[in-house]
Amino acid sequence: MQDKNIQGSPEKICVVMTGFSCNNNCIVCSVRPFAANNPDNKTPDIISLMEEGRRNGIPGIEFTGGEPTMRKDILFLIAKAKEMGYKEIALSTNARVFGYDHFMEAAIESGLNRITSTIDGHNAAAHDAITRTPGSFDQTIKGIRNIVAHGIRISVNTVFYRGSAKNLFEIGDLIASLGVPVWGILDLIPDGNISEIYPHFVVSLDDTYAALDSIYDIARRIDHVNLFDFPLCAIPERLRNSQHAAIFDAFSRSDLLHQTGYDPQRFTESQGSYTDIYKLRVSGCDKCLKANDCAGIWKRYVDVYGKEDAERFTENHLVSEYGGSE
Secondary structure, three states: OOOOOEOOOOOOEEEEEOOOOOOOOOOOOOOHHHHHHOOOOOHHHHHHHHHHHHHOOOOEEEEEOOOHHHOOOHHHHHHHHHHHOOOEEEEEOOOHHHHOHHHHHHHHHHOOOEEEEEOOOOOHHHHHHHHOOOOHHHHHHHHHHHHHHOOOEEEEEEEEOHHHHHOHHHHHHHHHHOOOOEEEEEEOOOOHHHHHHHHHOOOOHHHHHHHHHHOHHHHHHOOEEEEEOOOHHHOOHHHHOOOOEEEEOHHHHHHHEEEEOOOOOOEEEEOOEEEEOOEEOOOOHHHOOOOOOOOOEEHHHHHHHOHHHHHHHHHHOOOOOOOOOO
């Protein structure tokens, strides 16, 4: 029986990469550098991917990028998804364009009913430093406020790096104050823009544990905090078992998403054990109750902090039980 906080879904989401073009240039983006050698997908090709999702019986679709709202055909694609019978039609977007009512209303009319956006800093200075786009914070906040005002379901993600970790409570407080019901915290993927400077941004496991523990009360103020790609041992037990937290590990990432248009093929499964091409298991992982579902520690983390640090942490924070709620 699957634990309530370890998320899988009986209904997959077809995640369609529309292209790598983006009007931000986030330093923590894991896909941005691929834009140089990969032109944005053409409309007929995207439609083919959408049709593939319906043939596979997938009821929900999410257009991602890059920034999908940069496409001139995005409203057409949303309308096409509705015509095909997708029940949930979502965009993964920086939300900057959603500050404009005419676009907001056109997107809703076309069939958009869910949005995922991103805030990577607790104020304009911090956020704009990460997006490397002056004014992006103010535009994103305006867009999120407009989305909430129009009643569209929204979740807001934050990439977990040293800057956001230090101000995680403040970021969560901001997101809760905007009326956003779901906050996603994504552990930093050691690829893309961040690859060469990863050692300057990766958070130690001890500091990760402390930062996640600090947002326990924020989780109680909103519907859910979703935790992506963290080693399960790095999530404090009271947050791990909270009814307001959901954990997305290697197993649930594989179970939930059908990624198409661009698939890095991160996750594999063999005899009930899930692996991530970016991660490895260290001693201590074999004693974890969820060892087969959690892919372990980032390989690059071990390069930066050392295998001994990872082993010490996992041994001291074994996941030995699940269940219960606050």
